[in-house]
Amino acid sequence: MTERPTTSWRRGIAEEAEELAAGTLDPDCACMAGLFPEELLVATDAVLDTFEAELPVLAEADDAQVFAVVERVVLALNAVNATHGGCAFETDEREELCEYIDQAITEHGVDVVALTARHGLGRYQLTDTWRTW
Template identity: 75%
Template sequence: MAERPTTNWRRCIAQEAAELAAGTLDSDCACFADLFPDELLSATDAVLDTFEAELPALAEGDGEHVFAAVQRVVLALNAVNEAHDECAFETDEREQLCAYIDEALTEQGVDVEALTARRGLGRHELTDQWRDW
C-alpha cells in the first residue's frame, strides 16, 4: 500500500524528538511537532481511512466512480485544512497528499494517466478541480 503522508510526518516528528533529546538539534530549529499537531494527523488519517476503504471497489468501477472518490477525499482534506486556519498543508504536504492519492489508485489498477487524459487533464491535475489546499 502507498505510504500515507501522515506516516512520513510522524516519522519526522519522532526523528526530531530524538535529535532534541540527544542534544544534536537546537530547539529553535525544531518545527515538526508544531507543523503536525496530533489533531491534524488524526483528522487527516480519518479522511485517508475513508478513502482507502473505497479503493477496492474503484478497481472495478468506471472513471466517474474514481473521480467521485477523488472528489470526496479532496473535499474532506479541504475541510481538514479549513479547520486548521487554511495552513494545514503547505507545498510539500500538498505534493505528498496528491502523490499518495495517485499511488493508491494506481495500486488498485486504476490507470490514472488514461483516466485524467479522458477529461483533457494531465496526470498531476487529478485533484485540482476540487483542491483548496
C-alpha cells in the first residue's frame, strides 16, 4: 500500500530530532515538530485508518460509492484541519494527502482517470468538491 503522508511526516520529525541532538542542525531552523504536532498526526491517522478500512470494497463499487468514500475521508480531514485553526495542512501536505487518496483507491482497483473523466473532472480534481484544506 502507498505510504501514508503521516509516516513521512513522522520520519521527518525523527530525522530533525537526530540532527538537533547531533548538533548538525541549528535549533532556529528546526520546524518539523511544530508543523506536525502529535495530536495532528494522531487525528490524521485516525481518519486514514477509517479510509483504509473502506478500500477493499472499491474494486466492485460503482462511481457513487467510490465518490462517497472520497467524500468521507475529505470531510474528516476538513474537520482535522478546522480543529487546528484551518492551517493543519499546508500546500505540500495537501498535495501529499490528495496523492495518497488517489494512489490508495487506484491500488484497490479504481481507475481514477476514467472515474473523474466520467464526471467532467480532471484526474487531480478528485477531492476538490469537498476539500477546504
